[in-house]
Amino acid sequence: MIRLNIHEAKTHLSRYLKRLEQGETILLCKRNVPIAEIRPLSKQRERPRPVGLAKGDFKLPPEFFDPLPEDLLDAFEGKRN
Template sequence: MLYLNIHEAKTHLSRYLEQLLQGERIFLCKRNIPIAEIRALPKPLQQKRPIGLAKGEFTVPSQFFEPLPDDVVMAFEGH
């Protein structure tokens, strides 16, 4: 963990980017009191998710496809 005062971070943030990518966290401080945290975002997925990952995990009941009761429809429509 790195602790940087705001002025140091504003002036030299690019120096710390590689450390952020390696998993380091930076705590921004105002007068040596931590007020915020900077950390790298998770890496995006390299491949598309396959379709059907939850196949066989659950079943959709037939009632799911039936019309909603009138009172529920009215609640959605704001009546």
């Protein structure tokens, strides 16, 4: 983990980007007190995720498509009885 004060980070951030890409984390400090953490993002997928991977694993019961009860609808809308 790299520990940097704000001034150092503002001045030399480009120096630390390569280390971020390699998986290191920057602990950003204000007067040596940690206030934030800068972490690398996870790698982007090269291919889109396929749709329908769980097809056939479960079935929705017919009641799933029934209208919700009025009291539950009211709760979602913030109405009180």
